[in-house]
Amino acid sequence: MTSCTILELLDIDLKEHNKLQLSCIAGRSGLANKISSSKISRPGLPLSGFFEAFAGDAVQIFGHGEQSYLDMLEDNNEYTNIERLFSYNTPCCIFTHNYTPTDKFIKIAEETSTPLLKTPLVSSEFSRHIYQMLDDLFAPTETIHGVFVEVYGIGVLITGDSGVGKSETALELIERGHRLISDDTVKLRSINSSFLVGSGENPMLAHHMEIRGIGIINLANIFGVGAIRDKKQVQLIVHLEEWEAEKNYDRVGEDNMKASFLGIDIAKLEIPVKPGRNIPIIIETAARNERLKQLGYHSAKEFDQSVLKWFETESAKKMYYINEENTF
Amino acid sequence: MVSKLLTVRNRAGIHARPAAMIVKVANKFKSELYMEKEDIKINGKSIMGVITLGAGFKSEIKISCEGVDEIEMADALENLFENRFEQ
Numbered sequence: 001m002t003s004c005t006i007l008e009l010l011d012i013d014l015k016e017h018n019k020l021q022l023s024c025i026a027g028r029s030g031l032a033n034k035i036s037s038s039k040i041s042r043p044g045l046p047l048s049g050f051f052e053a054f055a056g057d058a059v060q061i062f063g064h065g066e067q068s069y070l071d072m073l074e075d076n077n078e079y080t081n082i083e084r085l086f087s088y089n090t091p092c093c094i095f096t097h098n099y100t101p102t103d104k105f106i107k108i109a110e111e112t113s114t115p116l117l118k119t120p121l122v123s124s125e126f127s128r129h130i131y132q133m134l135d136d137l138f139a140p141t142e143t144i145h146g147v148f149v150e151v152y153g154i155g156v157l158i159t160g161d162s163g164v165g166k167s168e169t170a171l172e173l174i175e176r177g178h179r180l181i182s183d184d185t186v187k188l189r190s191i192n193s194s195f196l197v198g199s200g201e202n203p204m205l206a207h208h209m210e211i212r213g214i215g216i217i218n219l220a221n222i223f224g225v226g227a228i229r230d231k232k233q234v235q236l237i238v239h240l241e242e243w244e245a246e247k248n249y250d251r252v253g254e255d256n257m258k259a260s261f262l263g264i265d266i267a268k269l270e271i272p273v274k275p276g277r278n279i280p281i282i283i284e285t286a287a288r289n290e291r292l293k294q295l296g297y298h299s300a301k302e303f304d305q306s307v308l309k310w311f312e313t314e315s316a317k318k319m320y321y322i323n324e325e326n327t328f
Numbered sequence: 329m330v331s332k333l334l335t336v337r338n339r340a341g342i343h344a345r346p347a348a349m350i351v352k353v354a355n356k357f358k359s360e361l362y363m364e365k366e367d368i369k370i371n372g373k374s375i376m377g378v379i380t381l382g383a384g385f386k387s388e389i390k391i392s393c394e395g396v397d398e399i400e401m402a403d404a405l406e407n408l409f410e411n412r413f414e415q
Contacts, residue, residue, distance in 0.1 A: 145371040162373045184376035185368075201368060201380045210375045216344065 003034040004137055006092045006115045019129050022094070022117045026106040030113035033091040035059060038134040040127065042066065046085050047073065056088025059130070062095045063123030074102055086112040094130075096123045139189040140262050148181040148198045148232070149173050151287035155232040157186065157198060157266075158283070160240035164273055167209055169240070172280040179229045180219055183209040188234065190262040199231035206230070236290050237266050238283055243274040253289075253300030267293075329394040330402040338412040341384035346413040347375050353404050359395025361405075 010022055010031075024031070039058035046054045047069050062070065073082065086108055093109065095101065095118040101109075109116050119126055146159040147166045151173060158166045167183055174180055182200035189197050200206025207220045207228045220228050237259045249272055250257070259268040269286055273279060289299055336342060342350070354361045354373045361372030363381060365388070370377035372391065383389055393401040408414075 141367075143368055143370065145374065145377065162371060184374050185370050185380045201370075202382060205376065205380055208376060216375070 003036045005032050005034055006117075007031045009035065009092075010117075020126065020133070021119050021121060023119075025095075025100060025116045025118050027092075027109045027113055027115040029110070030092070030115045033113070033115065035091045035134070038131075038138040040130060040134070041090075043085060044069065047081050049081050051084065054088065056085075056090050058090070059134075060085075060090050060093045061123065061127065061130075062093060062099065064097060067095065067097070067099045070101065070105070074104065079104070079108070083108055086114055090114060092117055094119065094126070096121055096126050135192065136189075139191055141190075142188045142262050143201055144186055144188060144261070145184065146186050147183050148186045148234070150179040150181060150229055150232050151284055152178070152291060154287040154290050155181070155198065155235045156283060156287055157234050157237045158240060159237060160273075161242075164240045164242065165279065166240060167211055169279045169283065171209065171211065173283065174219060174223055174227050176280060176284070178284075179227055180207060180209070181229050181232050182206050188261050190264055193263065196234040196261055196264050196266065197231050198234045203230070234261075234266055236286065237268040238286060239268060239270045240273050240279065241270060243272040247272075252304075254304070329392055330398045331390060331392045332402050332406055334389050334391060334406060334409040336383050336385060336387050336389065337409065339385050341387070342378060342381065342413075344375070344379060347378040349408060349413050350378050350405065351375050353408055354401065356404070357393075357395070357397045357401040359393045359398045359401045361401065362392045362394075364390040364392070 006024075009020075010024065037058060039055050041055040041058040041060050042063060042065075043054070043060045044066050045051075047066060070082075073079070082105065089112070092115040095116065098118055098120045100118065101116065106116065121129070144157075144159070145162070146157050147170045148155065148157050149170050150156070158169060160166055170180055170183060181198060183206075185201045186198045187201045189199075191197055208216055208218055210216050239259075249270060257268040257270065258265040260266075267290065271279065271282055271286075292299060338346065340346075350363075351373055363370055363372045363378065365381045365383055368381055370380055372378060381389065391402065391405055393399075393405075395401075
């Protein structure tokens with residue numbers, strides 16, 4: 001189960017160009033607290049004393065409303081609900097609009113080692129950013145064996161047994177101006193359960209490749225920075241396999257095979273490999289065809305339609321000639 | 329399927345050379361080899377995959393061999409780990 005500490009939250013924040021603009025104001029002893037779900041809670045109801053169904057294990061965001069209520073509670077010297085809120089071992093509290101809580105509030109937080117963070121952003125904007133960040137972080141992942149390249153803007157995942165020629169195919173594709181995302185191990189993440197994003201398992205090793213006979217090479221250095229990419233949506237799976245004479249391969253292009261990863265279906269092609277077949281060009285063509293399909297043009301279906309139309313006109317003509325013969 | 333929990337005993341961890349040795353040993357057998365460390369699972373017959381594990385000194389790796397010569401393969405790998413990759 002993935003989890004993330006508050007310290008990592010501040011750190012991720014730095015990597016993502018400080019989108020959340022968080023800073024810690026108190027409770028540093030709790031920076032190692034773990035966030036274990038992508039849930040977010042607005043603690044308005046608990047502050048007013050209603051603790052049923054309160055997500056105490058979630059990040060608490062104090063927006064403008066909560067802050068005003070907090071001010072009112074403190075004016076009336078009412079601390080029972082605040083103390084009770086902190087008894088839930090909540091991972092951290094975040095204040096938007098750069099609000100700084102009172103000393104008494106900070107003291108309660110320090111006692112329960114709950115970090116207090118603040119951000120200058122307004123609640124709606126901050127919520128959008130943190131939802132996106134936590135969704136990304138807690139997205140289900142799967143690591144698979146394959147090579148992931150971008151061909152004409154389509155994310156193509158090449159799979160197949162070791163030794164079938166995945167890396168060599170990718171190398172030829174890069175030579176032809178396409179981009180490598182990851183060789184050998186590809187980490188797939190399901191985003192909102194609607195699409196898959198693939199990247200290298202380890203950013204340090206991602207743009208290296210092992211070619212039998214040469215060894216390990218660094219693609220960014222050999223082909224330049226234009227030949228690499230960090231992540232990309234997976235849009236097509238190309239499965240390479242040794243040519244089997246008995247097996248029926250798709251000849252028309254209407255099979256619509258799918259591969260499923262993390263519950264998401266992706267279009268899949270099975271490409272037989274044998275000497276003399278230029279796999280990179282086949283993959284390029286497949287990527288172009290996939291783009292056409294996305295634009296609403298399905299080559300195989302259109303072809304079938306025009307064949308049917310042609311038959312219709314032919315048979316109509318025939319009918320006409322037969323009728324002509326009968327009259328004369 | 330044969331599974332074994334192996335510990336990395338050489339100080340440098342599994343860098344390029346030990347990874348190459350693992351792959352070389354694995355490729356002598358017909359069985360499939362998968363190696364797992366924490367939540368990463370990779371194909372043991374690929375060098376980049378094995379390095380991706382990032383297995384440092386004293387880290388534990390679960391190997392799973394599956395196929396006709398799985399027992400021999402697991403034993404050979406265990407040997408390799410025991411010998412600290414001949415270092």
